[in-house]
Amino acid sequence: MDPITNNDVIVLQLDSKKSTIIIGSSILASLATLIPYKKWDVIVAIVSDTVYTLHKEVIDQSLALIDAIAIPYTDSEHNKSYAYAERYFNQLLENRCTRNSLVIAIGGGVTTDFSGYIASAYMRGVDVVYVPTTLLAMVDASIGGKVAVNIKAGKNIVGYFHQPDYIIIDIEFLQTLPRSEWRCGMSEVVKHALIGDSSTLTLLLNKEIQYGRIDNSLYNCINSSVRFKASVVEKDEFEKNIRAILNFGHTVGHAIESLLEYTVSHGDAVAAGILIESYISMKEGMPKADFDCIRDIISAYNLLPSISFDSYKIVNHMMYDKKNIKGKTRFVLLESIGKPQIGCEVNDALVKEALNFYLTMVSK
Numbered sequence: 104m105d106p107i108t109n110n111d112v113i114v115l116q117l118d119s120k121k122s123t124i125i126i127g128s129s130i131l132a133s134l135a136t137l138i139p140y141k142k143w144d145v146i147v148a149i150v151s152d153t154v155y156t157l158h159k160e161v162i163d164q165s166l167a168l169i170d171a172i173a174i175p176y177t178d179s180e181h182n183k184s185y186a187y188a189e190r191y192f193n194q195l196l197e198n199r200c201t202r203n204s205l206v207i208a209i210g211g212g213v214t215t216d217f218s219g220y221i222a223s224a225y226m227r228g229v230d231v232v233y234v235p236t237t238l239l240a241m242v243d244a245s246i247g248g249k250v251a252v253n254i255k256a257g258k259n260i261v262g263y264f265h266q267p268d269y270i271i272i273d274i275e276f277l278q279t280l281p282r283s284e285w286r287c288g289m290s291e292v293v294k295h296a297l298i299g300d301s302s303t304l305t306l307l308l309n310k311e312i313q314y315g316r317i318d319n320s321l322y323n324c325i326n327s328s329v330r331f332k333a334s335v336v337e338k339d340e341f342e343k344n345i346r347a348i349l350n351f352g353h354t355v356g357h358a359i360e361s362l363l364e365y366t367v368s369h370g371d372a373v374a375a376g377i378l379i380e381s382y383i384s385m386k387e388g389m390p391k392a393d394f395d396c397i398r399d400i401i402s403a404y405n406l407l408p409s410i411s412f413d414s415y416k417i418v419n420h421m422m423y424d425k426k427n428i429k430g431k432t433r434f435v436l437l438e439s440i441g442k443p444q445i446g447c448e449v450n451d452a453l454v455k456e457a458l459n460f461y462l463t464m465v466s467k
């Protein structure tokens with residue numbers, strides 16, 4: 104296996120600000136040279152407990168070099184809440200953070216979403232740097248500036264677009280990633296591949312990526328997936344049109360997650376959603392060969408969860424989707440692999456047929 108020696112820098116020129124992504128291996132140790140840390144008066148790092156336990160030495164050393172104060176965070180959807188946020192606002196205040204301070208988030212998507220929310224709201228917004236440590240956070244959650252917390256009524260209901268100044272993607276963190284988290288990230292990687300990230304599609308078709316193998320293929324896959332998402336966000340920062348393609352698999356995925364009361368992970372729900380929405384796409388004209396290819400990829404990476412649900416209730420649940428327009432559920436469908444279409448209306452009977460297809464398939 105060749106050592107990973109190259110770092111890559113991607114600069115996003117967004118309407119709201121410039122956001123720089125740096126991807127490499129073992130780069131957190133160089134944090135002091137990667138970000139202009141002297142420009143901020145106080146630096147506070149919100150660090151996922153899990154990640155801190157596993158990588159304490161490198162995190163402590165990197166934060167010490169930039170005089171950052173570490174605040175631990177027990178990352179869970181429960182703690183990604185509006186109620187829990189208040190204690191972090193207080194901690195920023197206790198540490199004398201001003202409008203010229205910086206929040207660094209080190210952790211998975213829950214930590215980056217939560218810390219991003221804290222940064223977006225504290226004193227009407229301070230700068231934020233992300234150090235995503237899961238595959239999902241690296242290729243998806245940390246890119247694009249969506250930050251949010253949950254309230255009792257639902258997930259990600261309260262939030263903003265608040266772009267990070269820097270995203271430091273150190274793939275060494277993936278050495279300790281649990282398999283379940285790996286699958287969550289892979290669902291988003293597959294999604295990108297199907298809606299236009301052709302380089303990753305080739306890697307996936309060649310079965311070059313494997314859980315636990317931190318090599319050049321994985322590096323290239325993350326690099327291409329990140330570049331793909333960045334290019335979409337750059338075209339449409341505030342999701343007025345094209346950015347909506349990133350919701351492929353999520354209309355059904357969110358309904359499954361919510362109906363099953365979050366007992367199924369986001370990644371598993373999205374993987375199921377991708378297959379179900381691909382089935383709908385096929386019935387609306389996508390070539391069957393493309394559907395078979397999608398099914399093969401998702402199966403090869405063992406992404407499909409064996410879940411059971413009431414198809415009728417899922418269809419009803421979709422009525423609550425944030426992306427609905429005038430009460431109508433809208434889907435992102437594929438004309439073919441790599442050609443997504445946004446805003447597609449689908450009749451309920453076809454959605455039910457696709458859901459039932461999935462149930463039959465996973466029960467075999």
Ligand code: GLY
Binds near residue numbers: 246247249346349
């Ligand atoms: N996760 C979808 C987006 O960032 O737009």
